[in-house]
Amino acid sequence: MLPSDFRFSQTSLQDYVDCPRRFQLRYVDAQPxxxxxxxxxxERERHLDLGTRFHRLVERHQLGMEPDTLARTVDDPQLQAxxxxxxxxxxxxxxxxxxxxxxxxxxxIEGHRxxxxxxxxxxxxxGNVVILDWKTHRxxxxxxxxxxxxxSRLYPLVLVLAARRGVFGAVVRPEQVSLVYWLxxxxxxxxxxxxxxxxxxxxxxxxxxVLRGVDRESAREEWFKTADEAQCRLCEYRSLCGRDVEIxxxxxxxxxxxxxxxxxxxxFEDVSEVGF
Amino acid sequence: MKTAQFVEGPAGSGKTxxxxxxxxxxxxxxxxxxxxxxxxxxxxxxxxxxxxxFSSPDWPGGADITPVTIGGLARRSLELFWPLIxxxxxxxxxxxxxxxxxxxxxxxxxxxxxxxxxxxxxFDSISVTxxxxxxxxxxxxxxxxxxxxxxxxxxxxLVAAWGDRHSSRPPVYRASLDLAARFRDHCLENSLLDxxxxxxxxxxxLLQEPVFERYVKRAYRHLVAxxxxxxxxxxxxxxxxxxxxxxxxxxxxxxDAGYRSFLGxxxxxxxxxxxxxxxxxxxxxxxxxxSAILALAGEFSSRLDSATPVPAPSPANPLEAVHFSTHTFYxxxxxxxxxxxxxxxxxxxxxxxxxxxxxxxxxxLRFSLAQGLEQRDIPVVSHRPSRAVRDxxxxxxxxxxxxxxxxxxxxxxxxxxxxDALGQVIDGLDPARAWLLATIVYKQQSGELSxxxxxxxxAQQRITYRAGERYEELRQWLVDSxxxxxxxxxxxxISYLFGEVLSQPGFGYHADLDAGRVxxxxxxxxxxxxxxxxxxxxxDWSSVSKEYVTLVRxxxxxxxxxxxxxxxxxxxxxxxPAYTFLMRNRQVDYQFWLDIGSSHWWERLxxxxxxxxxxxxxxxxxxxxxxxxxxxxxxxxxRRLVVGLARRCxxxxxxxxxxxGEQGYEQQGPLLLLLEQLGRQxxxxxxx
Numbered sequence: 003m004l005p006s007d008f009r010f011s012q013t014s015l016q017d018y019v020d021c022p023r024r025f026q027l028r029y030v031d032a033q034p035x036x037x038x039x040x041x042x043x044x045e046r047e048r049h050l051d052l053g054t055r056f057h058r059l060v061e062r063h064q065l066g067m068e069p070d071t072l073a074r075t076v077d078d079p080q081l082q083a084x085x086x087x088x089x090x091x092x093x094x095x096x097x098x099x100x101x102x103x104x105x106x107x108x109x110x111i112e113g114h115r116x117x118x119x120x121x122x123x124x125x126x127x128x129g130n131v132v133i134l135d136w137k138t139h140r141x142x143x144x145x146x147x148x149x150x151x152x153x154s155r156l157y158p159l160v161l162v163l164a165a166r167r168g169v170f171g172a173v174v175r176p177e178q179v180s181l182v183y184w185l186x187x188x189x190x191x192x193x194x195x196x197x198x199x200x201x202x203x204x205x206x207x208x209x210x211x212v213l214r215g216v217d218r219e220s221a222r223e224e225w226f227k228t229a230d231e232a233q234c235r236l237c238e239y240r241s242l243c244g245r246d247v248e249i250x251x252x253x254x255x256x257x258x259x260x261x262x263x264x265x266x267x268x269x270f271e272d273v274s275e276v277g278f
Numbered sequence: 279m280k281t282a283q284f285v286e287g288p289a290g291s292g293k294t295x296x297x298x299x300x301x302x303x304x305x306x307x308x309x310x311x312x313x314x315x316x317x318x319x320x321x322x323x324x325x326x327x328x329x330x331x332f333s334s335p336d337w338p339g340g341a342d343i344t345p346v347t348i349g350g351l352a353r354r355s356l357e358l359f360w361p362l363i364x365x366x367x368x369x370x371x372x373x374x375x376x377x378x379x380x381x382x383x384x385x386x387x388x389x390x391x392x393x394x395x396x397x398x399x400x401f402d403s404i405s406v407t408x409x410x411x412x413x414x415x416x417x418x419x420x421x422x423x424x425x426x427x428x429x430x431x432x433x434x435x436l437v438a439a440w441g442d443r444h445s446s447r448p449p450v451y452r453a454s455l456d457l458a459a460r461f462r463d464h465c466l467e468n469s470l471l472d473x474x475x476x477x478x479x480x481x482x483x484l485l486q487e488p489v490f491e492r493y494v495k496r497a498y499r500h501l502v503a504x505x506x507x508x509x510x511x512x513x514x515x516x517x518x519x520x521x522x523x524x525x526x527x528x529x530x531x532x533x534d535a536g537y538r539s540f541l542g543x544x545x546x547x548x549x550x551x552x553x554x555x556x557x558x559x560x561x562x563x564x565x566x567x568x569s570a571i572l573a574l575a576g577e578f579s580s581r582l583d584s585a586t587p588v589p590a591p592s593p594a595n596p597l598e599a600v601h602f603s604t605h606t607f608y609x610x611x612x613x614x615x616x617x618x619x620x621x622x623x624x625x626x627x628x629x630x631x632x633x634x635x636x637x638x639x640x641x642x643l644r645f646s647l648a649q650g651l652e653q654r655d656i657p658v659v660s661h662r663p664s665r666a667v668r669d670x671x672x673x674x675x676x677x678x679x680x681x682x683x684x685x686x687x688x689x690x691x692x693x694x695x696x697x698d699a700l701g702q703v704i705d706g707l708d709p710a711r712a713w714l715l716a717t718i719v720y721k722q723q724s725g726e727l728s729x730x731x732x733x734x735x736x737a738q739q740r741i742t743y744r745a746g747e748r749y750e751e752l753r754q755w756l757v758d759s760x761x762x763x764x765x766x767x768x769x770x771x772i773s774y775l776f777g778e779v780l781s782q783p784g785f786g787y788h789a790d791l792d793a794g795r796v797x798x799x800x801x802x803x804x805x806x807x808x809x810x811x812x813x814x815x816x817x818d819w820s821s822v823s824k825e826y827v828t829l830v831r832x833x834x835x836x837x838x839x840x841x842x843x844x845x846x847x848x849x850x851x852x853x854x855p856a857y858t859f860l861m862r863n864r865q866v867d868y869q870f871w872l873d874i875g876s877s878h879w880w881e882r883l884x885x886x887x888x889x890x891x892x893x894x895x896x897x898x899x900x901x902x903x904x905x906x907x908x909x910x911x912x913x914x915x916x917r918r919l920v921v922g923l924a925r926r927c928x929x930x931x932x933x934x935x936x937x938x939g940e941q942g943y944e945q946q947g948p949l950l951l952l953l954e955q956l957g958r959q960x961x962x963x964x965x966x
Binding site: 006007008009031033034035036037038043044055058061062065066067071072074075077105106107108109110113114115117164167168169171238240241242244249 | 309311312313326329330332333334335337338340342344357358359360361362372373374375489492493766767770772773774776777778781782783788789791794795797798799800801802815
């Protein structure tokens with residue numbers, strides 16, 4: 003059984019699509035399994051750390067801090083390269099509109115709470131909304147790869163649904179939404195997806211079917227394992243599942259740094275547990 | 279401020295429900311964007327009712343509301359606005375990003391200073407372990423921050439409160455505060471922020487920044503603060519700072535609580551916030567509440583503090599709410615408890631509606647209860663705040679195997695540890711065979727394992743070839759992984775050891791979910807250790823791994839927090855220390871109060887280096903902490919505890935005593951006396 007306050011994210015939904023058993027172990031059972039997920043471990047960790055710092059730099063800039071002040075905290079060549087690219091990213095800087103960095107939207111789909119953390123939303127003066135997402139992948143994924151990801155379906159879908167609940171003060175039609183991935187970690191290109199009513203309906207139906215799948219699977223003691231063993235190369239549960247595969251290289255399949263970061267923003271901090 | 283409401287009342291009077299509906303109304307009726315609502319709670323777990331409400335399908339969604347603690351808010355704000363304050367706050371390297379310390383990682387640094395100080399003998403006059411010196415010194419830092427005292431003020435308050443009793447204590451207080459100052463200097467030198475420094479920077483520096491003020495003004499238009507009575511004085515300061523920027527505020531206060539006073543909570547100071555509000559609502563217990571339990575809470579309150587009687591809504595016999603049972607020996611008390619729980623469950627009570635509470639929850643009590651209930655197929659979940667990771671067999675096994683993988687450490691584990699480890703990790707190897715194998719293949723002088731192939735055929739047969747094959751796999755992996763060990767930090771090495779060997783089919787931890795949890799905690803602790811102490815890496819990680827393992831073996835590092843509140847959501851009997859249950863803020867049908875004769879029900883933890891009441895804004899600086907004050911504080915703590923528990927019970931309380939306690943001593947603690955007195959009085963009233 004999922005915790006009563008469980009909220010689906012693009013990461014958890016992608017996990018379910020990739021492998022229901024992984025979803026069960028991670029979110030239903032909250033079962034830690036301390037095997038290596040992908041390697042080299044320290045290189046992956048460093049890449050994630052730089053990705054986190056880059057997201058924070060952009061957020062700080064979007065909140066109004068001066069670039070000169072921010073530049074003083076950039077002490078790594080890789081981060082410097084991304085930061086320079088960001089400062090020269092005219093596509094964004096010339097875009098008019100109200101900015102919402104690290105904005106979290108939450109909607110109900112099929113009786114489940116779904117939460118999305120946007121890197122940046124820009125509400126254009128004419129009422130359009132641009133969703134921007136920073137990608138620090140070392141390799142440039144294709145538009146087809148992006149299109150197949152849960153994130154590409156969920157982000158615009160949740161935005162339209164959240165707008166219907168009055169989050170932006172007005173309804174936003176699907177045609178008014180666009181999703182932009184900026185490949186700052188690789189080619190520097192922009193991958194843009196326009197949105198429309200048909201795509202919205204298709205995404206709503208798709209996400210609904212995934213959530214219904216989770217409900218159906220919940221009746222099973224052990225959920226289905228993926229048939230695609232290549233998925234197991236990047237999954238720490240491989241030994242628990244008896245999948246005899248090598249540990250994958252972290253940059254081979256494209257670790258989604260930005261969304262690992264933004265999905266994990268936690269505002270809770272305990273002083274300490276009651277010491278009795 | 280357009281509207282401000284202060285809501286107060288006892289537990290179970292509907293305050294949180296009112297607050298949830300208030301938030302719903304802000305969103306639905308007033309069109310407020312959910313992310314413009316700042317929801318402040320004193321402790322993570324107290325945000326649970328909100329999270330559950332926000333996750334329900336009928337909740338008006340759109341954007342996200344996350345309950346925050348003042349610590350969480352400070353951390354997130356400092357993380358974001360760090361470049362604005364780092365230089366002004368006196369950090370040696372203001373361009374470095376801050377490193378946020380958890381309690382555990384703060385202990386890593388403090389441990390170094392404590393070890394040095396202990397060796398000088400400065401703490402010899404008190405009987406306290408280095409681990410407790412470390413924690414109480416961190417506690418002094420936290421209390422200073424929560425009250426916005428300087429470290430000098432902390433020292434002078436503690437020394438003054440000690441009075442003219444024997445003179446060894448004041449130097450010890452000062453030694454603790456010297457450690458705190460050294461620790462703070464170290465943090466400023468290395469851009470490290472423990473909880474106390476986060477609070478200090480947030481309150482003293484960040485709140486003065488116009489950019490931050492503009493941000494708060496734009497980000498938060500409405501405040502909801504629940505369980506104010508459990509929060510720290512700085513929270514009141516923050517609320518006063520933000521007050522004029524807000525459009526509305528709802529402040530919620532539990533009149534019987536304040537359980538975290540010993541952690542620095544300031545119920546009285548929080549109640550003063552009512553003066554800011556234009557409306558004060560007093561909630562009463564719900565009509566549906568059990569009248570006998572309400573009467574019991576009233577009796578407890580008036581007997582322990584006649585100044586604050588709790589009125590019972592109807593004349594009811596409080597003894598109808600409580601069932602006493604006395605046993606001679608401790609195990610009998612446990613057996614009786616298990617029998618009663620079993621009857622309740624058989625009678626249709628959901629296990630989740632039963633809690634078993636004790637002032638402390640030791641291993642033997644926890645184990646006996648869990649075993650007794652599990653034997654009757656009654657699910658049980660227990661909570662303890664922490665225990666040392668080295669006490670877990672899976673963690674001990676991993677540490678033993680690490681010693682073999684790093685021969686350069688020069689630490690050869692005893693043969694018994696090797697036998698335990700082999701028995702743990704080789705599937706099907708019983709303890710006798712594990713011992714036989716260990717005595718043959720392991721020589722403590724060399725600290726190395728020899729090959730299974732080299733031992734006599736008869737011994738191989740006894741151990742079994744299958745186990746021998748696994749042993750060889752493990753041994754060979756340890757030999758082959760020496761480069762891996764040197765070139766990777768301890769957490770990474772343990773992950774490889776677990777994933778590549780111990781959790782593979784044929785090994786003991788394959789599909790062993792509990793071992794997975796314990797080793798995951800160890801990995802997480804090792805990761806935090808090296809990320810905090812060696813953030814820029816090091817060429818040879820072997821020395822870091824050795825340092826880590828040594829500190830864990832000494833018990834200075836790695837406390838496990840295994841039980842989560844998600845586990846507590848299960849339909850299971852909850853076994854917990856009484857205060858832990860109170861901070862869950864849950865109501866249940868039945869409570870079992872175990873060992874009511876124990877004096878621990880009203881004693882606070884002995885803390886020779888700090889003091890929860892003296893280090894409070896409400897305690898006059900310079901005043902001596904007398905025995906009378908201590909007695910009054912204990913009575914008040916006991917009153918809050920028993921009234922709080924009674925308020926969280928719907929059907930009945932089983933008060934269970936053992937005449938001889940766990941250690942075999944006769945027990946006559948104040949809770950037992952209180953209940954006996956109550957029984958006599960009510961009987962006399964009835965007779966009269």
